[in-house]
Amino acid sequence: MKFHRIKALIIRQLYLYPRSFPRLMDVFFWPVLELLVWGFLSVYLAKLNLNNVNIISFLLGALIFWELLNRSQQAVTIAFLEDVWEKNLLNLFVTPVRIIEFLLSTVVLGLVRILTQGAVLGLIALVLYHFNIFQFGFYTLPFVVSLLIFGWILGLFVVAIILRFGTTAQVLAFGIIFLVQPFTAVFYPVSALPAALQWVAYALPSTYVFEGMRAIIASGTVDVWTLVMSFALDLVYLVLVFWFFYSMFRKVKERGLLLKLES
Amino acid sequence: MPAIISVKNLVKRFVNSGKTVTAVDDLSFEIAEGSITGLLGPNGAGKTTTIQMILDLITPTAGTIQVFGLDMKHNREQILSQVNFSSPYVSLPSNLKVWENLYTFARLYGVKDIKGKVDSLADFFAIRDLLPRMTSSLSTGQLTRLNLTKSLLNDPKLLLLDEPTASLDPDIADRTRKLLVRIRKERGITMLYTSHNMEEIAEICDRVIFINKGKWRDDGTPQDLVSKYGRKDLNEVFLALAREGQTEEAMP
Numbered sequence: 001m002k003f004h005r006i007k008a009l010i011i012r013q014l015y016l017y018p019r020s021f022p023r024l025m026d027v028f029f030w031p032v033l034e035l036l037v038w039g040f041l042s043v044y045l046a047k048l049n050l051n052n053v054n055i056i057s058f059l060l061g062a063l064i065f066w067e068l069l070n071r072s073q074q075a076v077t078i079a080f081l082e083d084v085w086e087k088n089l090l091n092l093f094v095t096p097v098r099i100i101e102f103l104l105s106t107v108v109l110g111l112v113r114i115l116t117q118g119a120v121l122g123l124i125a126l127v128l129y130h131f132n133i134f135q136f137g138f139y140t141l142p143f144v145v146s147l148l149i150f151g152w153i154l155g156l157f158v159v160a161i162i163l164r165f166g167t168t169a170q171v172l173a174f175g176i177i178f179l180v181q182p183f184t185a186v187f188y189p190v191s192a193l194p195a196a197l198q199w200v201a202y203a204l205p206s207t208y209v210f211e212g213m214r215a216i217i218a219s220g221t222v223d224v225w226t227l228v229m230s231f232a233l234d235l236v237y238l239v240l241v242f243w244f245f246y247s248m249f250r251k252v253k254e255r256g257l258l259l260k261l262e263s
Numbered sequence: 264m265p266a267i268i269s270v271k272n273l274v275k276r277f278v279n280s281g282k283t284v285t286a287v288d289d290l291s292f293e294i295a296e297g298s299i300t301g302l303l304g305p306n307g308a309g310k311t312t313t314i315q316m317i318l319d320l321i322t323p324t325a326g327t328i329q330v331f332g333l334d335m336k337h338n339r340e341q342i343l344s345q346v347n348f349s350s351p352y353v354s355l356p357s358n359l360k361v362w363e364n365l366y367t368f369a370r371l372y373g374v375k376d377i378k379g380k381v382d383s384l385a386d387f388f389a390i391r392d393l394l395p396r397m398t399s400s401l402s403t404g405q406l407t408r409l410n411l412t413k414s415l416l417n418d419p420k421l422l423l424l425d426e427p428t429a430s431l432d433p434d435i436a437d438r439t440r441k442l443l444v445r446i447r448k449e450r451g452i453t454m455l456y457t458s459h460n461m462e463e464i465a466e467i468c469d470r471v472i473f474i475n476k477g478k479w480r481d482d483g484t485p486q487d488l489v490s491k492y493g494r495k496d497l498n499e500v501f502l503a504l505a506r507e508g509q510t511e512e513a514m515p
Contacts, residue, residue: 002373004370004371004373005370005371005373007370008367008368008370008371009367009371011366011367011370012356012359012363012367015359015360015363015367016358016359020358082356083356086354086355086356086357086358087353087354088353088354088355088356090320090348090350090353091348091353091354091355091368091413092371093318093319093320094318094320094343094346094347094348095343095368095371095372096339096340096343096344096371096372097371098339098340250322253319253320253321253322254321254322255277255278256275256277256286256312256315256320256321258315258320258321259311259315259320
């Protein structure tokens with residue numbers, strides 16, 4: 001693995017941001033709008049004073065975490081799709097670039113985007129709603145890391161599907177996360193789900209993050225068990241997604257699908 | 264001269280909706296160092312599939328490919344760092360500026376003095392004034408020169424050119440051919456070239472390999488093939504070989 005090649009792939013994407021308004025909107029505008037909608041709803045619910053529950057913390061914490069998961073998945077998938085749309089994949093794969101370098105570049109770029117977004121969202125939440133994402137200390141940081149990893153896993157899964165089945169599958173780039181949302185208990189506890197679906201929920205690493213976040217808000221303590229389960233599941237899915245990705249890429253090369261993907 | 268590319272008993276079969284199609288069928292050839300070789304054949308002959316197998320974009324069903332005496336499976340990085348490719352059907356990102364595209368690929372190839380390399384190639388291909396422009400604003404001829412500039416960034420020993428003059432007007436196509444001949448003369452780069460323009464092939468290729476339905480049909484210098492088949496020019500040789508075994512009714 002060569003760092004200069006990963007750096008080249010990242011810089012290439014960064015060239016685009018200063019002059020692309022839609023890209024800047026994607027990084028800042030949509031997440032901020034969502035934060036505003038949920039923030040005002042939270043303020044309204046807080047005024048209703050429902051059992052003295054800290055509604056703002058629950059909803060805004062969940063929303064910011066959800067945005068991190070959503071954006072980390074999209075960062076990986078969209079970076080790949082940009083090369084498909086620009087018909088640049090063949091140019092890249094006739095260089096010595098290795099698949100792992102290509103994937104790592106999308107992950108690092110995603111991290112840069114998310115850190116920027118997180119800073120902006122965190123600042124707005126602090127100024128408008130007096131909600132500090134780090135109000136419970138830096139305990140939340142490992143949960144954020146786990147969430148980012150699961151986002152990348154979903155992103156790589158979608159990239160593998162698009163590679164194998166072509167751009168007809170690109171709708172998954174924007175839709176897959178919403179297949180996960182009802183089961184991962186973002187805005188409500190797992191106990192709110194029917195018993196059968198709770199098994200699905202507990203198979204997702206992100207569920208433990210959202211449950212863990214609620215535990216921190218409710219009691220101020222970290223539930224180490226949720227953290228361990230979240231990272232353990234991340235590890236399992238990471239191994240599976242790499243296996244899946246490489247087997248799809250092998251099939252793509254066997255069937256000559258790289259050229260067809262761009263035509 | 265030593266062989267830069269050595270292809271032995273290459274086979275590629277695709278399975279499509281349960282039907283097996285043989286795109287390349289027991290193909291063998293060698294490309295000598297410093298030569299310009301034309302890989303010719305009608306549409307669907309297997310030229311693009313062969314080039315993509317040489318570039319490790321498609322996995323062969325059987326047979327071996329060696330580039331610089333090395334096999335791709337175990338030496339991919341080493342081989343591809345000395346190879347480049349240009350095709351009008353493969354774009355550079357249109358949303359980047361010309362210099363951004365060239366700098367990106369220079370970084371990917373680990374070029375040390377990126378600015379010096381890009382500037383000298385930009386002068387060679389007369390695109391220096393295009394460097395600050397968006398790639399999307401370039402004409403077809405300018406894009407061809409940009410693609411060729413990109414293809415020399417790593418000082419390749421082997422250049423694979425897939426119809427590099429397709430969709431160019433005769434003037435730009437002629438200039439491009441002259442540039443390619445100059446590159447070979449000045450840099451000694453080995454080139455494997457596909458084109459449907461037989462005049463062009465006759466003008467710049469030392470040797471042509473003719474394939475049809477994935478099989479090797481013949482090879483030799485353009486002049487030798489014209490003499491061998493008793494035809495007026497290479498275009499007529501192409502027609503004779505492409506229509507071999509076909510009846511008038513079978514033709515479209």
